[in-house]
């Protein structure tokens with residue numbers, strides 16, 4: 001049996017407007033009560049994830065900032081494989097570029113971030129990617145559908161999943177990962193089972209072993225029932 005579930009948050013256990021899907025919360029609680037470890041993996045900040053873990057009912061094991069940070073349990077050591085300095089330097093270049101076009105970039109949660117930089121989707125990510133390419137900036141741009149993130153190369157939810165699995169004494173092959181976006185691709189590839197919910201873009205669906213019929217949180221619940229049938233057989 002898959003010993004752990006690693007799930008994305010926005011777009012996977014929420015709806016399109018980011019409201020949590022209550023059936024998805026119930027499904028997570030069923031897994032937790034059955035002794036399955038549940039890891040929440042998001043582009044969001046540690047403090048946001050901590051509140052979410054408490055209210056959903058997980059043990060506080062998280063991957064945050066798209067793999068820039070991760071931690072085992074609420075009291076575990078916060079690991080920071082990300083490189084915020086590099087991300088901030090790239091952000092300054094993008095900020096200047098878009099300011100020159102009269103667009104101000106709106107940072108998200110800057111004071112709460114340890115590893116990456118996130119900002120509002122008020123620009124075309126492809127245009128930002130072109131700037132990164134042209135200026136040879138050593139970063140990646142991730143569009144999660146909810147925010148745009150700047151990440152250091154070699155850092156992803158997938159790399160964090162591998163490191164976290166080691167800390168948990170598990171193999172990534174014993175884990176199932178569920179996601180909805182390009183920031184989930186690496187973790188879908190590295191997990192034993194990778195599931196994309198229906199609303200995921202083509203690239204993320206291709207990276208997955210299975211794509212749900214339903215979208216957003218409904219797809220998530222469908223995936224949990226498919227891969228943990230014994231827990232939902234009543």
Ligand SMILES: O=C(O)COP(=O)(O)O
Pocket residue numbers: 008009010011041042043044144145146147148181183
């Ligand atoms: O923070 C975001 O941009 C989206 O977060 P997610 O990884 O939970 O979808």
Ligand SMILES: [Mg+2]
Pocket residue numbers: 008009010011012144179180181
């Ligand atoms: Mg998502």
